[in-house]
Amino acid sequence: MADAPIAPPLSTSRMLWRGFWRRCPLCGSTGCFRTWFDKEERCPRCNFPLKREEGHWIGALGMNTVVTFGLLALTLLVGFALTWEERRALPIFLSAFLVAGLTPVLFFGSSQTLWSAIDLAMRPLEPDDDVDPRWIPQPHRRN
Ligand SMILES: [Zn+2]
Structure with a gap:
């Protein structure tokens, strides 16, 4: 089935790890930056908005x-x-x-995607984020 979700449950540590390595915190894509400093508005693979609200980059700047x-x-x-x-x-x-x-300079990109990961960990995906449904993580099952 083409529309079947392929994203496994997403842990906070995995999101932070991906963010640290300048990857999309949601899907792990490496295409979030056009150059070292120039980032995309959205992840090219899953369409996750790297900037989810105004003032988002203040957190990245503070972390840097x-x-x-x-x-x-x-x-x-x-x-x-x-x-x-x-x-x-x-x-x-x-x-x-x-x-x-x-x-x-070296931590610039990591601070951006790491802050996106922290934001995603604190504020789960919302319909307004308009993410590709195949990359919406499955909820954790509680037994
Ligand atoms: Zn992505």
Whole structure:
């Protein structure tokens, strides 16, 4: 039967895993981005809207900021711990600038799809999302 649902039950961890790897949280498609920074409005495979409401990307921006500052703090702590005896600031500054400059760029796409995954986990699909019915996950059975 062509219209039979093919999507298995979708766990939160699977959605987050897919989101972290810049994939569609609903179907796992890799086509959510045209370029590193330019994302599609909807998943090309399942039609899941990556932006489900106005202001959606504020969460992704916040998450990117938290991850960047977290890694920066970790870099500074490890840098201080490793160079404590030598008292050299240059390696710490260089590594901190590198982390502060690269993390927001490298994590940009992941923060977008990860936030979509968090949104999907907190707010299940609605008819307005207009998702391809073949990708609507089956509900979990409770025995
Ligand atoms: Zn999809």
